[in-house]
Amino acid sequence: MTTADPAYAAIRRAADLRRELSSSFRDEAVRSIYAEASRIAARAVRTEGGRRLDFDQRIDRLVTSPVFGLPIMAALLAVVFWLTIAGANVPSAMLADLLFWVGDRGADLFTAVGLPWWVTGFVWQGVYRGLAWVVSVMLPPMAIFFPLFTILEDLGYLPRVAFNLDFLFRRAGAHGKQALTMAMGFGCNAAGVIATRVIDSPRERLIAILTNNFVPCNGRFPTLIMLATIFVGASFPAAFASVAAAGAVVAIVGVGVVFTLAVSWALSRSVLRGEASAFTLELPPYRRPGILRILYTSLIDRTLFVLWRACLTAAPAGAVIWVLGNISFGGSTLDRQVAGFLDPFGRALGLDGVILLAYIIAIPANEIVVPTMLMVYMGTGQMTDVAGFDELRRVLVDEHGWTLLTAVNLMLFSLLHNPCATTILTIYKETMSARWAAFGALMPLGIAVAVTFAVATLWPF
Amino acid sequence: MTTHACDTCAVHAELERMGVTLDRFDRVVALAGNPNTGKSTLFNALTGLRQHTGNWPGKTVTRAEGGFEFAKVRYKLVDLPGTYSLLSASTDEEVARDFLLFGGPDATIVVTDATALERNLNLVLQVLEITDRVVVAVNLMDEARRKGIEVDLRSLARDLGVPAVGIVARTGEGLHALLDAVDGVASGRIPTRPLRVEGTPDFRRAVQDLVPLIEQAAPGVPNARWLAIRLLDGDAQVEEALVSGRLAEVVAAQQRSAARFSRKIALEGAQ
Numbered sequence: 001m002t003t004a005d006p007a008y009a010a011i012r013r014a015a016d017l018r019r020e021l022s023s024s025f026r027d028e029a030v031r032s033i034y035a036e037a038s039r040i041a042a043r044a045v046r047t048e049g050g051r052r053l054d055f056d057q058r059i060d061r062l063v064t065s066p067v068f069g070l071p072i073m074a075a076l077l078a079v080v081f082w083l084t085i086a087g088a089n090v091p092s093a094m095l096a097d098l099l100f101w102v103g104d105r106g107a108d109l110f111t112a113v114g115l116p117w118w119v120t121g122f123v124w125q126g127v128y129r130g131l132a133w134v135v136s137v138m139l140p141p142m143a144i145f146f147p148l149f150t151i152l153e154d155l156g157y158l159p160r161v162a163f164n165l166d167f168l169f170r171r172a173g174a175h176g177k178q179a180l181t182m183a184m185g186f187g188c189n190a191a192g193v194i195a196t197r198v199i200d201s202p203r204e205r206l207i208a209i210l211t212n213n214f215v216p217c218n219g220r221f222p223t224l225i226m227l228a229t230i231f232v233g234a235s236f237p238a239a240f241a242s243v244a245a246a247g248a249v250v251a252i253v254g255v256g257v258v259f260t261l262a263v264s265w266a267l268s269r270s271v272l273r274g275e276a277s278a279f280t281l282e283l284p285p286y287r288r289p290g291i292l293r294i295l296y297t298s299l300i301d302r303t304l305f306v307l308w309r310a311c312l313t314a315a316p317a318g319a320v321i322w323v324l325g326n327i328s329f330g331g332s333t334l335d336r337q338v339a340g341f342l343d344p345f346g347r348a349l350g351l352d353g354v355i356l357l358a359y360i361i362a363i364p365a366n367e368i369v370v371p372t373m374l375m376v377y378m379g380t381g382q383m384t385d386v387a388g389f390d391e392l393r394r395v396l397v398d399e400h401g402w403t404l405l406t407a408v409n410l411m412l413f414s415l416l417h418n419p420c421a422t423t424i425l426t427i428y429k430e431t432m433s434a435r436w437a438a439f440g441a442l443m444p445l446g447i448a449v450a451v452t453f454a455v456a457t458l459w460p461f
Numbered sequence: 462m463t464t465h466a467c468d469t470c471a472v473h474a475e476l477e478r479m480g481v482t483l484d485r486f487d488r489v490v491a492l493a494g495n496p497n498t499g500k501s502t503l504f505n506a507l508t509g510l511r512q513h514t515g516n517w518p519g520k521t522v523t524r525a526e527g528g529f530e531f532a533k534v535r536y537k538l539v540d541l542p543g544t545y546s547l548l549s550a551s552t553d554e555e556v557a558r559d560f561l562l563f564g565g566p567d568a569t570i571v572v573t574d575a576t577a578l579e580r581n582l583n584l585v586l587q588v589l590e591i592t593d594r595v596v597v598a599v600n601l602m603d604e605a606r607r608k609g610i611e612v613d614l615r616s617l618a619r620d621l622g623v624p625a626v627g628i629v630a631r632t633g634e635g636l637h638a639l640l641d642a643v644d645g646v647a648s649g650r651i652p653t654r655p656l657r658v659e660g661t662p663d664f665r666r667a668v669q670d671l672v673p674l675i676e677q678a679a680p681g682v683p684n685a686r687w688l689a690i691r692l693l694d695g696d697a698q699v700e701e702a703l704v705s706g707r708l709a710e711v712v713a714a715q716q717r718s719a720a721r722f723s724r725k726i727a728l729e730g731a732q
Contacts, residue, residue, distance in 0.1 A: 007703040010674035014692035017667040025664055026694060030548065032660045033586050040656075041579035044617040048609030200551030 056285050060160070064283075069164040074250060076157075080148045082246035085225055085233075088140035089242075095139065099132035122322055130318020133371030134310045137222050142306060145218065146298035149186065154289035158183055163283065172261045173268025175204035178211075182260060185215040187302060189419050190426040192217075197430075203274045206436065207264050209427055213419040213444045214260040216253065218306060219367040223414050224249055226370060230393040231407035248411075256415050259447070306367075309422075313365035320361060321375045335376050349449060350409035350456030354400075359413070364421045369414065405459050409452045416448035486528060486537040488647050491560055493588055494572030495581050496543035499600040501525075503572055503630035504540045507640075522556050531640040539566065545580075547587045555698070561591045562684070563707065567647040568594045570639070575605035575612050575627070585621065589655035590687040596642045597625040602634070622654040657686060667693055679708040 022028075063072055103124050110120040152158065161183055166176030177199050185192030192212040199205040216224055225245070233245035268274060324335035332340075335357065343353030358372035374392075377400055396402040418424070418441045428437035494500040504512070508527025517524045525540040541560055542553035561569060571588050573581035578599070585597055599612055618625040624642040628635035645651030659665050671689035675682065682688065688708075691699040702708045 006674060006678035007700075007706075010671060010678050010703065011692060011700050013674055014671055014689070015695075017670060018693055018695060021663055021667055021693070025661070028661050029664065029690065029694075033583055033658050036656070036658045037582035037586055038579055040582055040617065040620045043620060044613045045578050046611045046613065048611070200553075 059286065060283060063157070063160050064163050069160075073161060073164060074254070076152065077253065078246050078250045080145065080152075081225070081249045082242060083148060084141050084145045084221075085229055085245050085249070086242040087144045088225070089229070091140040092136055096132070096136035099136055100129075103128050103132055118326070121326060122319065126319045126322025127315045128318070129375065130314040130321070130368065130371060131311055133318075133374070134314040134367055135307065137226070137370060138218075138310060138367055139303070139307060141222055141225055142218055142303045143299065145221065146187075146302045147294055150294045150298040150302075151289050154287065154294055156284045156286045159283050168261055169264065172265040173274065174207045174211075174261075174264040175199045175201060178204070178208040178260075178264070181208050181212060182215050182257070185212045185217060186221075187218060188306065189213055189215075189217045189423040193423060193426045193430055201274075203268075203272050206431065207267050207272055209430060210267065210436070210440050210443065211260045211263050213423065213440070214256045214263065214416065216256060216415055217366065217420075218302075219310065219365060219420065220369075220414050221249075222367070223370050224252055224411055226392070227407045227411050228252075230390075230396070231402075231404055234393060235404075252411050252415055255412070259416060263443075263447070310365055310367040314368045314371065317361050317364070317368050317372060318375070321372060325376065339376060348456065349413070349452040350405045350459065351413065351452065352400075352406070355406075355410060355413075359417065362420075363418075366414070366420050405456065409455055412455065413448050413452050416444055416451055418442070418445040418448075485535060487535045488567040489537045489539060489564070490643060490647070491539050491541055491564065491566040491569040492572065493541045493557060493561070493569055493584065494543060494598075495545055495574065495584055498543070498572045498574040498581065499630045500540065500543055500572045503570075503598065503600065503628070503636075504538065506630050506633055506636060508538055517556050522552055524556075532644055534644065536643075539564070544584065546584060547591070558591070559698075561588065563702070566592070566594070568596060568643045570596050570598050570643060572598045572600050572630075575599045575601045576608055576610055578612060578617075586656065586658055589621065589623065590657060590690070591684050593623070593653050593655045593683060594646045595621075595623045595653065595655060596639065596646055597621060597623060598630075598639050599625055599627045600630050602627045603629045603632070620656060622656050624651060624653075664693075675703070678703050679706075679712060681712045682708060683712075 018025075062068055106128065107120050107124040110124065111117075158180060162176055162179040165179035165182075169176050169178050178196075180198065181192050181195040184195040189212050192215070193209050196205050196208040196212070199208055228245040228248040229241070232248040233241035236244040321335065324338070325333050327334045329337060339353035339357045341353065342356040346352040346354075346356045349356075354373055354376045357376060358369050361372050362369040374395070377395065396406075419427070424437055424441045427440040428434060431437065492500060492504055504525060504527065507529045509529075511529065512525055512527030514523055514525045516522065522542050524542075527538050527540075529536050529538060539560065541557040544551070544554045544557050547554050547558040547561075560566070569588060569592055571585050573585060585595075588595055597617065599614060599617070602612070605612060612627065614625045614627050624646065626635055626639045626642050628639055630636075642651065646653060660668075668686060668689045671692060672685045675685045675688050675692070679685075679688075688699055688703070692703075
């Protein structure tokens, strides 16, 4: 091609000139376009009665202000958690009472009919108990948390969140819209990973996919809320307990956001090197949330959907635990042996063997970590009901030697460890790469192990 | 390619490569604009039922094109994806940018929202960097009036250096004036001198340094300045277009097209 030589000359010269220009020339070019647009608009557009700000703009001034934006965001999140924690406690206990009562009657019925003990045990103490736990621990918080979150979403608040966080993500070399996919991750990390399709640059999209796991999904929220309630909340006077617990959950979410940014930063300076790309974010007008739509989206689409998925994984997990708990081998049951084997490693992380075993069994779905843990702790042979958080605290602290360190590290581990199987599969489908899926699973796990180990080691000081 | 009485067919090879068929059309007009500015409403108002939709070749972005006739000239209207800018590398922006750059439309209508003109002007300024045959359609004039917003179209046209026409796509208000401006810009009856944003002195010097080299590589390109900016940004696609000679081909095709069309008008007296 005859044009090739001058073309290469132009490209080479451009590369030289680029090095001479200041590193921020891209931003400057964008800024000069914006300045010009603003100048032309100021000359051509006249608004009656001067520059009267409408109601939307006044709100936006406040919620996206550099000073108040982030604190308002944290406060809103805290209120949502507080309402969830304060509101879910009593219904959770009632639901647990009811479901375990049903379980006992079912087991009685099976025994009365004359079915062998292992059928009764497998069905009612294994499969059914797993389900009952998941429903009673998860349903009330979700039925409160999701409608509240959907109200914020419906109001049009989420794009403002992205706006507030944009500068942080840009500094981390990631895309500002990652704030949105991160917010989706609070609902479900798999959904958050799919939501990264709004990010056009493949590099920034991959960063958003790999770090989505660092915000706790609703499967992990019950764990966090429970731990915050029985360990953090309980060390405060009753009047402040739920406020303190909500504060602890906000703090752990904050830790998650810090890790999201730190890992994004590290990735965009190592394996996914590059600059943050520019984008325009339209802040839609605020809307009055539609009550029916909120109830439908949050209860049918989200709560029931998530609960159903949790049940599907909890039933087999309950069965596995029951089987492990009832097969004896060399004098003790199989689950005790596995937990015993994992125990030294668990202790090094400030946890214990049972917790690690629960995490391994709960890989299909994080929702069932706590139920699994409790079932192993209490032994499936005995029909102990744990109704309410006070009872739970008694069991964990008095009988199994939990400390504040255990609770803190369990919260950290729950926040940082590998995503559930569904999310890993989603990462694989979205990236079409087994390597990125493996990285997406092992990188957070490595971080979780490192962080909990560090905390456990430094705790005595 | 069909060979019936169509003078411009031969020169629109590049357009056909982008999936635009040109038989029975004299001119190609691109429709650009931010999302939610009433771009599709305008498209429907202009083309009515004479439209069909498909995908951009090799892309998952949907494309709508349609036809209309104005002052005895047959137009093909290509609806570009709604974008906020032509800077970053989203598929939508890439499609819109490639069409303006390689499709060489005879005119480009940039639809803007009168109630949010400042935000919309960012895209207008970027389009003006690529092509000088632009008409700015200021849509939603009725809504602006209701909100007490007054848009001085003459000031806008003077600043931008291209015609600016106020319209209400929903009711059809101002469409005749818009098409008259499109006709004027496409035929050269209305001369344009698009505003080009200069940037910082260092940046301007770097651009001026590159422009002659680009004009040497692709003689006659109308947007050497914009290409220089893209090269400075390290835009791999623009580099490729320059090296492969695709840009030079497009320019040559457009020059032939313009010549043929003016001859056709002279012969048939279409205007």
